[in-house]
Amino acid sequence: MLTGAFYLGNGEEAREFLLDDDVDEPADAQLARIKEFHAQDGxxxxxxxxxxxxxxxxxxxxxxxxxxxxxxxxxRLIAEARKLAEDLQRRALEAAPEAGASAAATTIRNQLLRLMVERIGAIRKTAAHVFRRHPEIAREVTSAYERRRRAAARREKARKVAEAGQANGKPAAAPVPGTAVPSTN
Structure with a gap:
């Protein structure tokens, strides 16, 4: 890829020098389109x-x-650049994994992730039990994502209870401890 970057850099300098003549021509527009198209290539x-x-x-x-x-x-750089482009394209096609191999790798990855999630869950459950009398330590080993998810679920439940109570003409139920009742602004 370094060779390709070399060809692009050398050719770009020559093209821009040639086309930077304050004469508007189709090649100027073509160069602008190419540069815009490839600006985010990486x-x-x-x-x-x-x-x-x-x-x-x-x-x-x-x-x-x-x-x-x-x-x-x-x-000769022009022909070499075209040949290099073809070689890069061919290599990219050769390196692409087969659909079956990709699906098999995805299945294995998903199985490993599942095992990892189960193991982390068991570790967190054990830590919550061991440190049940030390909530500040237990909080450090619990998942922040899970805490936010549980808090959101409690808020949603409180909101539904409040809406159901208002729909039935009953006063709103007391909020679940540790949750805030959403405002109706």
């Missing part, structure tokens, strides 16, 4: 392959002008 080989292909196409259309503007410009 370092993926598929993105680099497409960028090399696009810039090589533009350089091919400007080849005579590039040589005229810069005698040191090596036109």
């Amino acid at each position: 370092q993926r080989s598929s993105a680099l392959s497409q960028a090399l292909h696009d810039y090589a196409g533009l350089a091919e259309s400007l080849k005579d002008r590039l040589v005229e503007a810069d005698e040191a410009f090596d036109v």
Whole structure:
């Protein structure tokens, strides 16, 4: 991929120098579209392959002008960039996992995650029991996500109880301890 970045960098300098002549032409618009399209590409080989292909196409259309503007410009770079783009694209296709292998790996990953979640749950349950007389320590080993989820469930339950009471013409039920009754602003 470093070689691809080299081709892009060298070609980009030459193209921008050539097209920065204050003359509006189709190549200027094409360069702007290519730059905008590839602005967020990152370092993926598929993105680099497409960028090399696009810039090589533009350089091919400007080849005579590039040589005229810069005698040191090596036109072989255009063909090499296209070949490199094809090689990168081929390698990306070869490296892609098969659907069956990907599904098998996903299944194994999910099974391992399930075992891990069960083990963490058992550890937290044991810690809650061991430290039941020390709530400040027990809170450190409990899941913040689970605490928020339980608090949200209590609030939701209190809200439903309050709505059901209002719908039946009864006064609102007392809130569950440790929860705030949502305001109706």
